Amino acid sequence: MxxxxxxxxxAEKYRTxxxxxxxxxxxxxxxxxxxxxxxxxLPRIFDxxxxxxxxxxxxxxxxxxxxxxxxxxxxxxxxxxxxxxxPVDLPASLEAALCLKPGCSPI
Numbered sequence: 001m002x003x004x005x006x007x008x009x010x011a012e013k014y015r016t017x018x019x020x021x022x023x024x025x026x027x028x029x030x031x032x033x034x035x036x037x038x039x040x041x042l043p044r045i046f047d048x049x050x051x052x053x054x055x056x057x058x059x060x061x062x063x064x065x066x067x068x069x070x071x072x073x074x075x076x077x078x079x080x081x082x083x084x085x086x087p088v089d090l091p092a093s094l095e096a097a098l099c100l101k102p103g104c105s106p107i
Contacts, residue, residue, distance in 0.1 A: 007032045010085075013092055024092035029085040046075070064088075 008031045013024050037045060044050045046065040051058035068075065073090040 005033050026090045026092045028088045028090070030088070031085040 008029075010029045010031075012027050012029075014027065015024055041052060046061050047058070048062040049058040050062075065075065068088055068090065071090055073088060076087055076089055
């Protein structure tokens with residue numbers, strides 16, 4: 001938001017309806033009122049070194065994605081969301097965070 005603006009950050013705890021035994025999830029939602037991400041760029045936003053800024057490194061969202069994934073979390077975002085809240089889901093317990101083996105789905 002080069003001209004300034006508002007950023008909203010919200011956190012809430014919940015259990016997923018499709019997997020109630022998996023434990024609680026903390027969802028952090030980030031929303032800004034800028035121009036949004038162009039649809040043609042959205043599929044690449046987590047790719048390392050991808051940037052739309054002349055002086056950007058392209059490592060910000062790639063690093064965020066890696067940190068969230070290493071903690072058993074996810075960015076539950078469909079590829080068609082262009083100008084909405086950006087959710088980040090993280091396990092609310094250590095047990096859920098340790099559920100990283102194949103077939104174990106904390107989220």
